[in-house]
């Protein structure tokens with residue numbers, strides 16, 4: 108008999124939908140499965156105020172397929188020049204659910220990010236006061252720090268201080284990639300959490316670099332050595348409440364990834380939930396998928412769980428090798444690979 112798995116409808120707590128014509132492909136890819144998603148604001152130009160968040164939200168809603176219920180949870184992009192009032196306005200709107208700190212230069216479209224995370228304390232104060240979570244790209248960008256150590260240095264230099272100075276602030280350590288990050292989250296209670304991507308669960312830096320460079324596995328923060336991957340896996344497989352699903356699905360055109368200077372980001376949305384199911388199944392922990400995908404995130408953000416479900420089927424499924432959106436070719440992450448789970452319909 109075919110094995111199926113029905114879980115409460117999940118949410119994606121870290122997602123890049125991009126903008127313009129691409130929304131016609133990226134929005135359905137997520138909205139057909141996930142009920143809500145935290146929409147990352149690293150557009151060009153970035154989403155730095157409420158008016159921009161409202162307009163972006165409308166462009167997203169226009170691409171939600173008929174009959175599908177999907178709520179984009181909008182995010183403000185923190186900058187050196189942002190005024191605390193911007194955060195107060197965003198909080199009052201009811202459509203903004205987070206503020207993203209990108210250290211300037213840390214990743215794709217982060218040029219207008221924060222030049223020094225220790226210089227925007229009035230913004231953290233406003234976030235704490237208005238109950239808006241701080242979402243962190245937790246990497247330093249100093250040129251003398253090795254790329255594999257950037258996350259660890261961010262924790263030592265910034266995260267500890269922010270956590271201590273703003274005890275009531277909700278903090279999400281986005282796309283955690285190191286044992287140090289995992290340990291920090293575990294040690295800091297209910298107001299500190301982390302999102303976990305499929306690639307950081309399933310791969311380590313050998314998968315990126317041994318036998319040839321795999322540009323489709325290149326994302327930031329970069330894949331780390333196996334002991335870090337194992338720390339992330341252990342936290343998730345143990346059912347720790349502070350670790351939940353955030354794909355960091357981040358589409359770049361195939362030719363921009365397969366290039367002499369390839370872009371960072373894995374477009375995982377087309378197969379996201381089956382990929383996580385495959386991972387949990389591989390580790391004999393399918394019973395832990397639902398809480399990770401559908402319960403820990405809402406509990407952290409103070410939102411209700413969905414009252415409908417999605418069903419997965421245990422069946423070999425080949426992830427599509429390519430997807431065209433608005434005439435542009437994208438390679439879904441793990442495209443062409445066969446995994447053991449797929450969606451029921």
Ligand code: NCD
Nearest residue numbers: 123214215326327357371372
């Ligand atoms: C993301 C993107 O392309 O927007 N890239 C990535 O490698 N994860 C940005 C980000 O989340 O760092």
Ligand code: ZN
Nearest residue numbers: 123147355357
């Ligand atoms: Zn991201």
